[in-house]
Amino acid sequence: MKKILIINGHQYYEFSEGKLNASFIEKAKTILNEENFEIKETAASEKYDVKEEVEKFIWADIVFVQTPLNWMSVSWSFKKYLDDVLTLGMMGSMSKGDGRTSENPKNNYGLGGLLEGKYMFSVTANAPKEAFNNPDEKFFNGISEDDLLLPMHLNFKWFGLEPLATFFSYDVMKNPEVENDFIRFENHIKEELINKSK
Template structure:
């Protein structure tokens, strides 16, 4: 039986209560349950035990991370979670340091990860889809969604996890298409995670 850790990285604000991210987490939980996965969950904006979170990463075959795009990155509560949990697991449980040795101190940086599973990032963003992948677009200047998420991808790579295709729900505040997002999300989970892992 496959095992998935679902992390809800939403941070509450009065104008962003977390309903959409919560709904996507619920849909992911349902999809994984129906596919026969065991599930553990974490909400980074609530209390958690650091040692238990390290153990969840060791337990999981897949890490599914749901987050709003918050100032061009993840929320501060998820960044705090990474700082605490990944640092606690860095020397021996989740990684063997940064992968370098005293014999080759300039090589293999970032290759000390001990995890062997996959991860998927799912994002809710207020930016429209058209803001990405267009060199003429005035703000992002042609970068794509995963370029914007590069620090997160590198964090997961550091610990040995392999990426699955990222999901984006676009324009969720100014021009939402929530039902369409839900349909795309459910199909994305099925085709890009459940059928591949």
């Protein structure tokens, strides 16, 4: 049985209640339950026990993050959650510091992770797909979705977790294609979380 930690990184705003992120999580849980995954959940905007969250990371084979893109990153509540949990985890249970040694202080920075699982980001964004990977678009200047999420990827890499392909739901406020997104998402979950975990 595979063990998966599902983190809801949404932060409530009047114009963004979190229904879409919650729907993606429910769809993922339905598929994963059918495949006999063991699931633990956390909502970053709700009260949590930091030590218990560290234990969830250690327990999990896969960490699945469902989050909105918020000011080119993640929500402040999810960032606080990561600051709390990863900082405690860095004290020895999830990593052995920054990976360097006093004998070799110039090398291996960031490679002290002790976890051996994988992670996946699923992101809802108001940006259209065409805004990414396109040097003619002057805001992102050709960067990819994962380029934009690089600090988040590095956070998880620090602890030894390996990435699965990122899922993006685009243009969710101005030009949503929710039904098509759900189809793409289900296929993505089956390929990344189920087929690659066998």
